[in-house]
Amino acid sequence: DTAVSQTPKYLVTQMGNDKSIKCEQNLGHDTMYWYKQDSKKFLKIMFSYNNKELIINETVPNRFSPKSPDKAHLNLHINSLELGDSAVYFCASSQQGTPSKLFFGPGTRLTVL
Amino acid sequence: DQQVKQNSPSLSVQEGRISILNCDYTNSMFDYFLWYKKYPAEGPTFLISISSIKDKNEDGRFTVFLNKSAKHLSLHIVPSQPGDSAVYFCAAETGAGSYQLTFGKGTKLSVIP
Secondary structure, eight states: OOSEEEEOSEEEEOTTOOEEEEEEEOSOOSEEEEEEEOTTOOEEEEEEEETTEEEEEOSOOTTEEEEEEETTEEEEEEOSOOGGGOEEEEEEEEETTEEEEEEEOOOEEEEEO | OOSEEOOOSEEEEETTSOEEEEEEEOOTTOOEEEEEEEOTTSOOEEEEEEETTOSEEEETTEEEEEETTTTEEEEEESSOOGGGOEEEEEEEESSTTOSOOEEOOOEEEEEEO
């Protein structure tokens, strides 16, 4: 009964490939996010969806495309992977009224070779 | 441009003593602050928060202090327990409910039995 789950947990791939990371939350939250933790350990927001609508889209290459088929799911698709995309990607969700209180998934460690 | 700075990458404390984790920020528009705790191979979890209209918030063994004039906040853990060993992230946002948190790099706390 994991609250926020991500798959896969680890992803190793070659440069130039396309990959997806899936996220699901069973908390009934309206808002979902993707955060990236880079090699310098900063956690930075990439995207935020509220009720399936994109509300935050930070300066992220357009090779990254989020998709929210419903309120409980937010997937991240990455085209033409580059070495610099190697990072840990965290999905998160929050409920209406307390959007700062994020519930994070366990993270997906992406390694691009 | 680090708007939220945690200048100590690590901290070691004896069990039973006080742990003090510090955080500085540069953006005077930040008015809501949070601490998250992260264990290895897990996502961050919300710990405690404070609004800029307060200078202290307490929750059990955890207390956050805010000094707006110095743009500084600190997290006190008393008494420290081995289970508190984790990475602690400071986060801030401009207006509660902005959907966009800015995180520091984290401080790794080790509580020695």
